[in-house]
Amino acid sequence: xxxxxxxxxxxxxxxxxxxxxxxxxxxxxxxxxxxxxxxxxxxxxxxxxxxxxxxxxxxxxxxxxxxxxxxxxxxxxxxxxxxxxxxxxxxxxxxxxxxxxxxxxxxxxxxxxxxxxxxxxxxxxxxxxxxxxxxxxxxxxxxxxxxxxxxxxxxxxxxxxxxxxxxxxxxxxxxxxxxxxxxxxxxxxxxxxxxxxxxxxxxxxxxxxxxxxxxxxxxxxxxxxxxxxxxxxxxxxxxxxxxxxxxxxxxxxx
Amino acid sequence: xxxxxxxxxxxxxxxxxxxxxxxxxxxxxxxxxxxxxxxxxxxxxxxxxxxxxxxxxxxxxxxxxxxxxxxxxxxxxxxxxxxxxxxxxxxxxxxxxxxxxxxxxxxxxxxxxxxxxxxxxxxxxxxxxxxxxxxxxxxxxxxxxxxxxxxxxxxxxxxxxxxxxxxxxxxxxxxxxxxxxxxxxxxxxxxxxxxxxxxxxxxxxxxxxxxxxxxxxxxxxxxxxxxxxxxxxxxxxxxxxxxxxxxxxxxxxxxxxxxxxxxxxxxxxxxxxxxxxxxxxxxxxxxxxxxxxxxxxxxxxxxxxxxxxxxxxxxxxxxxxxxxxx
Amino acid sequence: xxxxxxxxxxxxxxxxxxxxxxxxxxxxxxxxxxxxxxxxxxxxxxxxxxxxxxxxxxxxxxxxxxxxxxxxxxxxxxxxxxxxxxxxxxxxxxxxxxxxxxxxxxxxxxxxxxxxxxxxxxxxxxxxxxxxxxxxxxxxxxxxxxxxxxxxxxxxxxxxxxxxxxxxxxxxxxxxxxxxxxxxxxxxxxxxxxxxxxxxxxxxxxxxxxxxxxxxxxxxxxxxxxxxxxxxxxxxxxxxxxxxxxxxxxxxxxxxxxxxxxxxxxxxxxxxxxxxxxxxxxxxxxxxxxxxxxxxxxxxxxxxxxxxxxxxxxxxxxxxxxxxxxxxxxxxxxxxx
Ligand SMILES: Nc1ncnc2c1ncn2[C@@H]1O[C@H](COP(=O)(O)OP(=O)(O)OP(=O)(O)O)[C@@H](O)[C@H]1O
Ligand SMILES: [Mg+2]
Numbered sequence: 001x002x003x004x005x006x007x008x009x010x011x012x013x014x015x016x017x018x019x020x021x022x023x024x025x026x027x028x029x030x031x032x033x034x035x036x037x038x039x040x041x042x043x044x045x046x047x048x049x050x051x052x053x054x055x056x057x058x059x060x061x062x063x064x065x066x067x068x069x070x071x072x073x074x075x076x077x078x079x080x081x082x083x084x085x086x087x088x089x090x091x092x093x094x095x096x097x098x099x100x101x102x103x104x105x106x107x108x109x110x111x112x113x114x115x116x117x118x119x120x121x122x123x124x125x126x127x128x129x130x131x132x133x134x135x136x137x138x139x140x141x142x143x144x145x146x147x148x149x150x151x152x153x154x155x156x157x158x159x160x161x162x163x164x165x166x167x168x169x170x171x172x173x174x175x176x177x178x179x180x181x182x183x184x185x186x187x188x189x190x191x192x193x194x195x196x197x198x199x200x201x202x203x204x205x206x207x208x209x210x211x212x213x214x215x216x217x218x219x220x221x222x223x224x225x226x227x228x229x230x231x232x233x234x235x236x237x238x239x240x241x242x243x244x245x246x247x248x249x250x251x252x253x254x
Numbered sequence: 255x256x257x258x259x260x261x262x263x264x265x266x267x268x269x270x271x272x273x274x275x276x277x278x279x280x281x282x283x284x285x286x287x288x289x290x291x292x293x294x295x296x297x298x299x300x301x302x303x304x305x306x307x308x309x310x311x312x313x314x315x316x317x318x319x320x321x322x323x324x325x326x327x328x329x330x331x332x333x334x335x336x337x338x339x340x341x342x343x344x345x346x347x348x349x350x351x352x353x354x355x356x357x358x359x360x361x362x363x364x365x366x367x368x369x370x371x372x373x374x375x376x377x378x379x380x381x382x383x384x385x386x387x388x389x390x391x392x393x394x395x396x397x398x399x400x401x402x403x404x405x406x407x408x409x410x411x412x413x414x415x416x417x418x419x420x421x422x423x424x425x426x427x428x429x430x431x432x433x434x435x436x437x438x439x440x441x442x443x444x445x446x447x448x449x450x451x452x453x454x455x456x457x458x459x460x461x462x463x464x465x466x467x468x469x470x471x472x473x474x475x476x477x478x479x480x481x482x483x484x485x486x487x488x489x490x491x492x493x494x495x496x497x498x499x500x501x502x503x504x505x506x507x508x509x510x511x512x513x514x515x516x517x518x519x520x521x522x523x524x525x526x527x528x529x530x531x532x533x534x535x536x537x538x539x540x541x542x543x544x545x546x547x548x549x550x551x552x553x554x555x556x557x558x559x560x561x562x563x564x565x566x567x568x569x570x571x572x573x574x575x576x577x578x579x580x
Numbered sequence: 581x582x583x584x585x586x587x588x589x590x591x592x593x594x595x596x597x598x599x600x601x602x603x604x605x606x607x608x609x610x611x612x613x614x615x616x617x618x619x620x621x622x623x624x625x626x627x628x629x630x631x632x633x634x635x636x637x638x639x640x641x642x643x644x645x646x647x648x649x650x651x652x653x654x655x656x657x658x659x660x661x662x663x664x665x666x667x668x669x670x671x672x673x674x675x676x677x678x679x680x681x682x683x684x685x686x687x688x689x690x691x692x693x694x695x696x697x698x699x700x701x702x703x704x705x706x707x708x709x710x711x712x713x714x715x716x717x718x719x720x721x722x723x724x725x726x727x728x729x730x731x732x733x734x735x736x737x738x739x740x741x742x743x744x745x746x747x748x749x750x751x752x753x754x755x756x757x758x759x760x761x762x763x764x765x766x767x768x769x770x771x772x773x774x775x776x777x778x779x780x781x782x783x784x785x786x787x788x789x790x791x792x793x794x795x796x797x798x799x800x801x802x803x804x805x806x807x808x809x810x811x812x813x814x815x816x817x818x819x820x821x822x823x824x825x826x827x828x829x830x831x832x833x834x835x836x837x838x839x840x841x842x843x844x845x846x847x848x849x850x851x852x853x854x855x856x857x858x859x860x861x862x863x864x865x866x867x868x869x870x871x872x873x874x875x876x877x878x879x880x881x882x883x884x885x886x887x888x889x890x891x892x893x894x895x896x897x898x899x900x901x902x903x904x905x906x907x908x909x910x911x912x913x914x915x916x917x
Contacts, residue, residue, distance in 0.1 A: 060464055081466035096464040098457035100524045101450075109454050110465035112447045119445055162465075375907045376914070378860050380717050384847050385903040392896025400892065508725060511718065521715050553737070556729025563722035564708070571712040 009036045011201050017066035026052045028225035039202040041216030045249040048222040050205050054172050058090040059083035087169035091176050095159040097147050104129040104143035107162045132161035137187045153184040172203045177211050213238050223248040270518050274533040285544030293547040306539025307432035308487045314439050315480040316510040317531030322476045323456035323523030328383040329484050330503030331390035332364045336488035338394050341498045350413040357485045365481020369474040395500050403498045417493035440528035456523025513538040515566035610872040621883035640765035643878035647771050648826045650852035651778050652819035654870035657853050659815045660795035660862030661716040666823050668728035670842035673698040674827035678837040681745040687752045695824030702820020706813035740837040756832040779867035795862025851902040852877045
């Protein structure tokens with residue numbers, strides 16, 4: 001909370017967000033913000049409400065209550081399409097891939113380049129998807145492969161490449177390092193650092209505090225649908241952060 | 255390894271379409287032999303192309319709908335209701351082309367109704383359309399009293415020849431329409447953005463939604479397509495036989511699913527292609543016609559189509575297993 | 581403004597609450613519909629024949645045909661699968677029953693064989709569904725057609741008179757088509773017996789719990805060590821067995837086999853369960869609701885006939901009623917639960 005007063009460089013500010021799923025009260029009045037070019041680590045136990053919170057930000061869910069301010073303007077994000085238009089790209093926890101479709105078709109799913117009258121520009125799709133993947137350090141033979149034939153890392157690569165191809169202002173990654181080999185984790189983290197160099201804001205959700213600690217500048221800890229702690233990297237050590245997360249999970253707040 | 259994978263997959267897809275073609279050719283030969291060559295007489299082939307094209311037209315859309323992950327078991331009833339609408343419109347003295355257009359609109363509406371109940375009510379489409387199958391059939395019977403009515407198109411030769419004429423002295427115009435629609439839907443499915451949305455919706459609906467695809471809209475459009483083609487087939491059939499019967503289209507719903515599955519369309523959506531759907535539809539039409547040519551009693555068709563679906567379900571399972579292990 | 585919204589939400593919750601807890605008892609909607617139908621038919625049939633003793637007795641003999649099958653289909657649907665083939669397994673087993681009596685077997689043994697064959701057809705459905713992992717409604721649609729075809733070819737669609745084989749007044753005849761205490765149709769007794777037995781299995785036996793678990797979350801059930809495939813197969817077998825019994829009851833009542841027996845049962849059985857509050861997604865349902873549903877659909881049939889609605893109209897009406905009820909249930913499921 002070091003420069004709370006400096007509102008001009010806020011990219012997105014969510015205030016008092018509430019979300020119910022039937023009887024499950026998943027997000028209970030959360031305030032969450034991301035500044036321009038900042039990398040935020042969103043931490044918390046299973047079921048803390050992290051995914052739900054960011055799914056509200058990327059238009060997949062709609063909050064029952066609460067406001068979102070994006071680049072200083074109050075916005076209503078009613079669908080993933082609207083979030084994409086604002087410049088919010090998301091790598092979903094479950095990757096959101098269509099297993100039987102080709103890599104190229106997955107990368108451009110829903111935003112296919114067209115030549116006119118809605119006809120697909122397949123050549124462009126093939127080239128661009130391969131380029132996005134090789135930027136990530138992934139060399140795949142063909143853009144025509146169905147993603148079901150890829151390894152876990154390959155699939156995660158496609159999901160990330162998709163978010164990176166469309167020049168975004170905010171990239172949200174929900175557990176991107178899960179199911180990856182050590183080498184692949186390194187590549188993903190490297191890439192997130194590169195995003196920051198380009199001035200893109202990142203929200204990074206992870207169970208793995210080491211991964212989060214190595215790239216994020218600020219940490220938000222959630223538990224039971226609420227934000228429990230917010231700290232900057234300067235304020236904590238890795239061990240201290242670990243402690244905070246565990247503490248938040250077990251402390252009974254009510 | 256990946257290259258090998260891809261080659262394998264391509265080969266597999268090719269093999270799949272080829273195998274349908276092989277089955278089709280074998281069926282042709284068998285039917286020819288066991289029907290004392292009645293099956294391959296030019297007149298019979300023409301009736302195969304005429305009659306087969308009418309329902310195959312609907313099966314094309316059924317295939318597309320199934321790729322999007324939904325079913326429609328109500329096609330026979332949509333057809334008979336559309337027939338009835340056309341009949342009544344025509345009897346008011348309306349120009350048949352006008353009546354045709356309105357009937358298409360009605361067909362689209364029937365498809366829309368199926369879609370809205372399925373999509374908005376979040377109900378499995380086989381239940382929606384099973385209910386609608388009963389409803390529209392019963393409703394048409396109620397309206398028509400179960401009677402057969404003949405129509406006189408003699409004052410409209412242009413209409414008759416555009417619906418059920420002959421091109422190049424031999425080819426029935428229905429077949430031409432069938433091919434045209436297959437090409438259009440094929441382009442839509444494989445080269446148009448909307449086609450990609452259809453595949454994505456059927457393959458992983460949540461993912462498509464997350465990527466900004468309006469999956470409800472996609473499904474609604476596919477249902478409407480089925481409805482329109484039902485109305486189209488209904489009008490063609492009326493023009494050909496000049497008689498309305500309230501039994502038109504009975505049993506087509508199963509043949510539709512069979513055609514799609516025989517053509518390699520997955521029962522879970524997301525997998526299939528227009529080539530396969532086209533060949534699958536032709537296979538079903540051939541079996542239908544071949545059984546008649548062999549003078550097999552009508553009851554046998556139930557047995558045969560039951561087996562055809564079971565067989566295609568098994569092959570569909572095989573297909574899935576190969577894909578997963580591939 | 582935000583505060584107002586919150587209040588509104590709270591208000592809505594309060595208003596809805598009592599109504600909700602009523603409707604959340606899924607069978608409650610069924611009960612409302614059931615009572616409404618009975619009242620409407622009683623009032624609007626000519627001379628109130630609907631509640632006349634003769635009609636009630638006739639209904640008591642008729643409704644278990646579908647009702648007994650619906651009990652099994654309901655359990656199957658709770659386990660997450662469908663069976664459309666009941667509409668041809670029923671006449672198929674009837675034909676077996678008639679044929680065996682023609683072949684000189686005593687009616688009792690013929691019935692046992694028919695029930696056994698029914699169970700085997702159910703087993704076949706179950707095995708195909710479980711092994712291929714394909715949607716059961718497609719698989720059973722195929723077997724529906726297949727067995728109907730086999731039956732049509734085999735029987736040439738000719739009726740078979742069985743009256744000479746079932747002695748009037750014999751114990752067997754009494755057990756299949758008699759009356760208890762001068763008034764109570766034995767078919768209803770069978771229905772009650774099966775609903776109690778299956779109800780106990782479903783709600784008080786371990787196997788019932790497995791059925792719910794399988795339908796609710798198959799992967800979780802499997803992870804907890806439940807053999808979900810076996811559960812489903814057994815449910816399919818139960819449906820087949822019940823089809824055999826119901827076929828026997830119907831054949832004895834009619835005095836002959838007819839190839840048109842069971843036509844339309846594929847949707848009516850599902851309709852009965854849906855009206856009875858069974859979820860189309862599996863995992864939700866109760867025997868009480870299924871029993872009410874199994875009564876409602878035949879009453880709908882019967883009442884509409886008495887109101888002189890043409891047969892086609894009834895078909896249309898049942899199709900529509902099914903959809904409306906499914907919509908209602910799905911709404912209740914999403915909004916109120
Ligand atoms: N679509 C949904 N329907 C109903 N409940 C949901 C849904 N999505 C999430 N929940 C519930 O909301 C709560 C928060 O879930 P959420 O996925 O946001 O947690 P999370 O912090 O992302 O956990 P994880 O680390 O396991 O991903 C959980 O109790 C979950 O069961
Ligand atoms: Mg999560």
